[in-house]
Amino acid sequence: MAMARSKKNQVIKTIGFYTGLIGLLTISLFPFFIMLMTSFKSTEEAVSTSPTFFPKEWTFKHFIDIFNPDIFPFLSYFKNSLVVAITAAGLAIFIGIFGAYALSRLKFMGRTTINASFYTVYMFSGILLVVPLFKIISGLGLYDTKTALIITMIVQTLPTAIFMLKSYFDTIPEDLEEAASIDGLNRIQIIFKIIIPLSLSGIISVFVYSFMVAWNDYLFASIFLSDSLNFTLPIGLNTLFSTPDYVWGRMMAASLITALPVVIMYSISDYFIKGGATEGGVKG
């Protein structure tokens, strides 16, 4: 009897749990669902006053349109975003690895202070610096160039990159380095031959983080760029939104494709971060 009741309770609990889970996922994903469905709807259906959840007639027209440069400069925005985000993330990592290694392994005066200042910068950056950065960028003659945006994005992500990388490097046993230095490797060789390979999953997640920050940036793109040939996706799409002839289906298709690289990269990095990169490293 008692067992039957507890089993029944268990079933009710399980049903309750999955109902809650579905409710939660519905709230989390509803805007994505609307985005996806609208991208397949005809222009008339998208602005119907009795909205539909699924398209009555599916159309792929919007996806074809956004890849047509005569209709929509989406591809050019996409390319600019890709150049800015990949360059910025790549350089942030390259610079960050050396800085993080110094902070993680080397003993020197001022280490704590440098550490603390990077941390403070991590909290601060952004809107507080737009006025002087605008002046500096114009002063350097970099106004309306992708370079301006790339440099800014490197600095926006560098302090975080250093912190994340440092915490990865801290988990690599120092014995490994000592063994390597006995084998005759110098510090720089140690970084390239031991530290980088062993913290690859960390490096990937830092890359994804920096890529995301640069890919998502609207603020700096909006103050540094003025020629639409240089526009990145956030500013390019927002400009189109403000024109009277925007088409919802097209904007939704563009929104989806804009989100895609970040989502894919995030999933990949999520897959890689299972820890344990250094497991077994000291053995043998």
Place this chain on the structure above:
Amino acid sequence: MKTIKREKSDLKLAMVLLFPSIFLVLLLVAYPMISNIQISFFDQPINQRLSATFVGIENYISILSDGAFFQSLGITLLYMILAVLGSTTLGLGVAIFFNRPFKFRKLSRSLIILSYVTPSISLVFAWKYMFNNGYGVVNYLVVDVFNLADKAPLWFDNPVSSFILVVIFAIWRYFPYAFISFLAILQTIDTSTYEAAEIDGASAWEKFKIVTLPAIMPVLITVITLRSIWLFYMFTDVFLLTNKVDILGIYLYKTAFAFNDLGKAASISVILFIILSLVIIATRKRVKY
């Protein structure tokens, strides 16, 4: 003797390795911050070729005697408090909900994080469309399907409904950040502690208070502090969603690039910088990265 020598040689290498990072941060963070203070004392035209005029503390006086600034400060604080409270509570709740083995856990976790990783611009388009006054699905659901209201709120047309909208958006977008942080720490709590509390007859709330809360405290403080700071100078999400909610980030941006008053905008940055520094100094010792 040996350690001193090592510190010396380490210092040299450390400086070489850290040079690019320090150089960039000094050039594009430290120098701008100082330059901000300088600009704030000038009437600075947006055209770089025109020279700036020294105006002393005039910019500060005009900001601090402007009702719009204090109104904006109030709106920002309210936005920050509501969004931090909402996203942290929801994130913690969902993390506790997830802190058990179940099928599709990893997949569900990834799906919940989507709203946090997706670019603002994509999300904002979807929200603007959903909350559209004429054909938006939200008003359709609220009024026509569930009859929760007689008349649809005109979300983007007045400050109050726009404010509610940006707060809901922030909670929806940022709760996954709290969720991942809490889930990670919850998984480190030994389940036997819960079992022990259960044997002592602790209720669910007592278990939360005695076991969970102390364990997650450092993460809780960090999540609240960092999220508060970031929401305090939020710009993009609100700027793209509506033009009816002038939080400080937008007030600053408009002063600089819509009214072309760089000097005044710089003095706003300095004031925000001071407020934020006080907050960081006050919380610094308790916040872990």
